[in-house]
Amino acid sequence: MRLPLINILFRHELKILSRNRVLLSLSALIIFILVSALWIGSSMLRKQEQTIIKISQSEKESLDSLKTRIKRIEAHQMVYPGFIWDDPTFAYNTARNEGPNYAVKKPFPLQVLSIGQSDVQPFYYKVYINKKQYLTYESEIENSFLQFIGNFDFAFVVIYLFPLLIIVFSYNVLSAEKEQGTWVLLKTSNQSIAQMMICRMGIRYLLFTSFFWLIVIPVLMITIGGDALFTVNWTWIMAEVSLYFAFWFALALLVNSFSMTSNVNAMVLIFIWLFTGIIIPNLLQIGLNKVYPIPSRIDMLTAERDAINAYFEKDGQDLTKEVFSSPKSMIRQASVVTPGMVYGYGVIVYKSQEIKDQATAVAEEKLYGQIRKQQEGIRQLQLLSPALMMQERLSALAGSHWYQFNQFSMDTDRFRKKTQEFYYPKMADENTYRTFSIADADAIPKFNAKDYHDFSWLKIWQSFLIYLGIIILLLVSGYRRLLEARK
Amino acid sequence: MTGLILKKELKELFRTSKVMWMLGGIIVLMALALYNGTSYYQTHSHLIRESQQVTYQQFISQGDKNPHLGAHFGFYAYKPTADMAMIENGIEDYTGNSFYLEPHKRGVVRFKEISDATGLRSFGFLNIGFFTEFILPLFIFLICHNIFSKEWENGTIKMLLSSKANPRQIFMGKLFACLSLVMGIVVLIAAASFILFISETETVGFISRVLPAYACYLAGLILFSTMMTTIGVSVSLLTRTANLSLIILSGFWLIGVFLLPRLAGELSKNIHPSTTSLEFENNTFNEKQYGVGDEGHKDVRREALLQRTMAQYQVKRIEDLPVFFIPITIEFFEDSDGQVMDRAYQAVDDNEAKQDRLVLNSAWLTPFLAFRDFSMRITATDMKTHNDFASKAEAHRRKIGVIVDDFYQKNTVAGNAFWKTVPQFSYTAPGIGWRISNATDSIFILLGWTVFATGLMVYAYRKMTV
Known part of the structure; x- marks a missing residue:
């Protein structure tokens, strides 16, 4: 994909996101929540x-x-x-x-x-x-x-709230095109739809993650000083949190690639969030308490x-x-x-x-x-x-x-x-x-x-690489499905 | 007409594969919640019952000892697992369950299970309480979010409005269809829990004790589920698009279930900060040692006590007292130190009550919290019931102190015959009247939310125009 096209997509995404009132209100709420959590x-x-x-x-x-x-x-x-x-x-x-x-x-x-x-x-x-x-x-x-x-x-905000915000950011990247009638236009384009979708998702990820760190880093500098931000622990925190966001964007891409309606996409993603965030930990708790009762x-x-x-x-x-x-x-x-x-x-x-x-x-x-x-x-x-x-x-x-x-x-x-x-x-x-x-x-x-x-x-390192692998797998699967998206 | 709409909606719901998948999932989760809750109750209640016997047995068979030394060996008052912990264990694992009964040391309830739990515990504990407070509302919203919006999106709203049914009947038909599904789950919960309750045979009089509280709990659950369904259906009608409706309802759920309670909790910690253990210990030590007001140092008070005791027995030397002086001292300071500790713990309790009140007030913004609070209070797994246990255990500790000190005034060795005269501890949570009065605030808030849901419903169906 050429750089000028990426540039166009970037501006397009910025425009779409900035004109979405729901997203803007959510972003304002998130700033408040994030700053409160750090405070x-x-x-x-x-x-x-x-x-x-x-x-x-x-x-x-x-x-x-x-x-x-x-x-x-x-x-x-x-x-x-x-x-x-x-x-x-x-x-x-x-x-x-x-x-x-x-x-x-x-x-x-x-x-x-x-x-x-x-x-x-x-x-x-x-x-x-x-x-x-x-x-x-x-x-x-x-x-x-x-x-x-x-x-x-901060951990609660990142673990529970941000995946849902990411879902709101990304659940309809593809389906909205169909629902708004722009899908036919996209199909007639000489650009690869799959590449464009991945690029759009990537841009959203970059915007989202940069926005996040732009809030967090200055607040931390004020509250705990800069020294802690030059530790290995901090570097890993940045890497892990960014990877966690990447996981949710990659998952949203995969769900989008199934060409379902926006509503179904949102429901599936919310269900996955609920299942992996609340139900699996609870099931693990039941299982581990049975196997190794404390x-x-x-x-x-x-x-x-x-x-x-x-x-x-x-x-x-x-x-x-x-x-x-x-x-x-x-x-x-x-x-x-x-x-x-x-x-x-x-x-x-x-x-x-x-x-x-x-x-x-x-x-x-x-x-x-x-x-x-x-x-x-x-x-x-x-x-x-x-x-x-x-x-x-x-x-x-x-x-x-x-x-x-x-x-x-x-x-x-x-x-x-x-x-x-x-x-x-x-x-x-x-x-x-x-x-x-x-x-x-x-x-x-x-x-x-x-x-x-x-x-x-x-x-x-071990689990970081495994998760990176999972994200790549999600992206590749989503990309391959998007390549076949013709309907 | 409402009946016809109800039938049509139910048929549609049952023919939607995602609804069926959700129903299947929710039933599996409910079964797991019941299993986990029952297993929790059985393990804990058995351990506590057995340990209460063992600790007392150890105490009464400790053999010949100096009475004071033997009293220090003491025994434990264990808080029995709440009868309804099978379905709701509330804050049981966060309060501890063991209260040490030993002389001149104000007992503290120890052994919070949460201290030995892994990080998994922060994701919640899957039982019926967790299921109804966290998962069921989301399920209700997922079922209801497009019950009206689909009519707009499919373009069938005009057909519906041009039928013989008026807006109120249409609304009621759809609401009752969603309620039928939700109430089906509530009935399943009620039936399964009831079977579990009647199969509990280890505790005498269990079922008669549980039934009134269980009936109240179910009434609250029915009210809460109806309210959630009404809100879900009304929002679906007002938003007219499934996406917006889903975002609003899941946002309401997320904010209500996770965000607001935690935020209110943090706010209350900052507005009413707790004392630290260090300050608590230093302050109580100073008050006990140096006295409060013009009480004077402990040595001065001890000397005054000796003079009073010698005057009482008309002797001039301690050695001539017909009773031993050490137990008199112990009893005296048990009383004055007890007052210091009572004041200190009362201050902690008062501060916690202020924190709790602030959090509960935030339930005016989130019905989920109001229902959670109601559920804990009715099942006696709340803080007030815990404090009731702690105060009864402390009263028992003091009772034992008096028994031992009275004996010690005339005897220097106590044997098993004496230890057996010290009564065992037993605790039963207060009855349903007390629990309802304890839950008045949350009941009032839930009723307030019911009025809001009714208002929203009326407002929504009046807006049902094309």
């Missing part, structure tokens, strides 16, 4: 960043308070005037009160594009020696009803509690008796808390925790193992649903995918073990149980916060 994403990011600043302030205040109190006790011959359970020179008390530090997942700036799992997974944990974080925390204080409704972010966390609780009951039948029973009946700790033990009792409680807590951690390890592995299997299932089957594939990609590239939160959760668990290793020796030995010093306070382990934006597990 909502960035306000969530800002809120997380502010919370993280507050967390570090809170940690600093706790440490300062701890050190001040220890200094005061040391200056008064180790006498603590307040309640014994608040005395920070007991390692066990510090581990419960000012000691616990936070594990934080720093938000990746591109998270403004896809909230992903950020609203249902915690991005920070207060890490205690005796509380497994997954049994304690779930997420920020969020309204369950709003979580249920879902987020309004056990309830209640199972972990049951395992933990069974183990504790078993422990208290013998060893725990002896230890408790030793603590609560020892002459050292017992001066009317249910009236006055003695230092020996605080120490003993600490020992019971840490011994029990060791038992609990061992007991829950199996149930925990079963839970996360099943989720991992489901995730792997999604990775393999996501090609069935472009919407699902897009969601998985966007959340991974934005650093808000389940994998990345799981990575954070595992790092938090490692940090918890490190914290336990720090406190346990100080709690467990009678010679050290009331010697927690300022040096110890300074040595309390701290979590190394990062943003978890790596996506190497995604095998992104």
Whole structure:
């Protein structure tokens, strides 16, 4: 096809589109929706960043308070005037009160594009020696009803709304010619109808995609700054979103090539959108839940509690008796808390925790193992649903995918073990149980916060190429059918 | 005359292959929704019932322990799966179902299933609720969008208008034809769900409990489906072209089902921002430790309590008290800390109620949201029912605290004989009267939409001219 003809087609398309009132109103609505989605994403990011600043302030205040109190006790011959359970020179008390530090997942700036799992997974944990974080925390204080409704972010707009807009843009490229009576004119032209149709669809795709990025990029520059736009993640986001739009345009071309009425074209495309965007993910959900059912966390609780009951039948029973009946700790033990009792409680807590951690390890592995299997299932089957594939990609590239939160959760668990290793020796030995010093306070382990934006597990090239192949196939099939279009 | 038009339209609909394909697809989806919902209900209700027994059994067989230590072992109050979760599970997976009953720690409902779900969950959960709120309206619009416009496009409108039938009869004939198809699906849903309900034999008194709520749910579904069909047929008449009608109706669906609720949700988060866990924890800790107003530090309050207790028993030393002081302290702070936590949780609940109200108000712009809200409230899978569970579980937790502390004042070791005196927890969702009053707002909005649909219908058939 010659360049001048492409030029004519380009101007023709611009004229047609700009004179279509429905399209113009939809485009205005889309600008509003897109800007709103980006603004909502960035306000969530800002809120997380502010919370993280507050967390570090809170940690600093706790440490300062701890050190001040220890200094005061040391200056008064180790006498603590307040309640014994608040005395920070007991390692066990510090581990419960000012000691616990936070594990934080720093938000990746591109998270403004896809909230992903950020609203249902915690991005920070207060890490205690005796509380497994997954049994304690779930997420920020969020309204369950709003979580249920879902987020309004860039990913939602791209995945759900844009395909429908593309359908409105492209469902009648060929059928409108027939319905308006210009088809006969086209047939008499010495140009290839198939090439012209592909060219028109290509022009619409370019106009649509350029318009889209022309809105998104400046808004992102304003809301999150330019740095995030020079990352590999951003490059991939641009490539994936453009590919997703290309898929819908290619599909519209194929549907058009069947020479049905505009109304039927629109219905078929809406049906495909509904089927691939809602029904297939739901069917996959049913299937994966059947094949890899995710056990309830209640199972972990049951395992933990069974183990504790078993422990208290013998060893725990002896230890408790030793603590609560020892002459050292017992001066009317249910009236006055003695230092020996605080120490003993600490020992019971840490011994029990060791038992609990061992007991829950199996149930925990079963839970996360099943989720991992489901995730792997999604990775393999996501090609069935472009919407699902897009969601998985966007959340991974934005650093808000389940994998990345799981990575954070595992790092938090490692940090918890490190914290336990720090406190346990100080709690467990009678010679050290009331010697927690300022040096110890300074040595309390701290979590190394990062943003978890790596996506190497995604095998992104592989599925990108497969999807590109599918789009080419759709285009070739549409083109071949158009070559035969004579009616 | 209306009957004749109805018969003709039905014949035409059944002879249209795309309608038959759609009907086939919708029935398959409905069957899947029923299967998925039933399977969800069976798995969850069984697990919860069993776990409630297991956790209590673990508690009452924990053996000899210091009463306070044993009370800390505690047990869980599990929220039973809603009776109607087979057809609508609402926000059940987003609220959690486990409430830890242990001393001096205000319980929080934990274990939101959504935390362990994959990204697939964001596409919804296919059950009858999802089917009727998301898929059925789109099906209705696809059926109705060209019911009138085809007459203009085929040029048969003149023939129709020159017949003996008046515009109202023509409109009613076409509306009833579409309604017959839609009501056919509603009847299928009703019959299939009813069979599933009567086949649930594990729960005592299940069917008598479910029936009133189920009847209300069906009434709401019939109203909603009729309203959607009326809107679909009216738009088809007003637009006169199938394409425009399809774009308007599917746009209305998309905006109503996905866009507006989410946008309203985000707006409510920004207008009524939630407190963070960090702030919540720090504030409640400070209030408990340093007191509210002129209450004073915890140490001061503890000392005052000791002086009061010694004065009460007319002794001068703690060691001379005829009762143990630690349980008295625990009970005292359970009460004052409880007030701090009640205030804090009430503030969270109040803020969430404001957010929910804002979202529900947006249902004046989208009937889909109003029906979803109605459906959740009637099936007791909404936030208010969840809060009712949480408050009853918290009351039970405090009751256990009093029992244990009273025992602890005179005993230092508790055995299984004592643990068995602690009552088990059980919860039943409030009855249909409470649910209807809880759903008043959404019922009112649905009625408002019904008035709108009727008005649109009258306006549309008055415009039926060539």
